Amino acid sequence: MRLITRARSIIDGQYGNPKGWLGSFIGEKMVRQHRIETVWTIKQLHLQKDENVLEIGCGAGYAMKLLLSTLNVDKVIGLDLSKTLIQSATIRNKKEINNERAQVVFGNVHNLPFKDNKFSKVVSIHSIYFWDDLALAVAEIHRVLTPDGSVVITLCNGKKGEMWEGINTMIHYKLIPLMEEANFQEVKLVTGPLSRQYQTVSVSGKKL
Known part of the structure; x- marks a missing residue:
């Protein structure tokens, strides 16, 4: 029983910062698990011509790939804390990275390694659970957005009709x-x- 509990603990710990071969497996598992909300979230962005998009917590790069398939998107930058998943996202989007339409960056939402007013859209799917300082993260997102730029943050707030109070x-x-x-x-x-x-929701806002 202890062995099972320990195994579950190890796997659960991988979701915040996947590492190694197990991390690669978890990354691809999340791609399969989150297809529905990923497609839905991209629709919430209401993409216009020549969008410059930042994805925070890009994982294995599936949302990046969908975004890059949209003609309205000029460039997509994916940011993640997991070097293992950065490698996966790089492989998945290799063609567009070579064409300089995509880039994958190691970094943290609390200190985004980008200039002010850089992105017309910021998106995050299931990464907010791991943001330690929500106020700082929100401030950083606001900083890197262009005027009239917008953010969509997707997460789950319940399962099987039961809402999660926390x-x-x-x-x-x-x-x-x-x-x-x-x-x-x-x-x-x-x-x-x-x-x-799982019940999917999004919180969105626009920078003036």
Whole structure:
């Protein structure tokens, strides 16, 4: 029983920062698991012509690949803390990286390695759970967005009809107020599709 518990602990620990061969496996598993909400999230971006997109927590690069298949997107930069998944994302998007339409960067949401006003869109799918300083993360996202740029943050807030109190408290009493304090406009919570019985939602906002 201890061995099973330890194995589960090791696997759960991989989701925050996947490493090694197991991390590569987890990365591809997340690609399969999150297809529904990834496609839905990209629709929420309402992409226009010549978009410059940052994905925070790009994982194995599946959302990057979908974004790059859109004619309205000029360039996509994926950022992740996992060097293992950066390698996976690089392989998945090798052609567009060679064409200089894509780039994968090692980095942290709390200190984004980019200049001010760089991206017209910022997107994050299932990475907010691992942000240690939500206020700093929101401020950094606001900083790197262009005027009129927007952000979409996707996460799950329940399963099988049961709402998760901790996540919903974070959304309503931390994330949304912090975005409004950072001068994001049109901040809203949108309910999305069920994915493996998990309830998907997004929080979005626009920088003036």
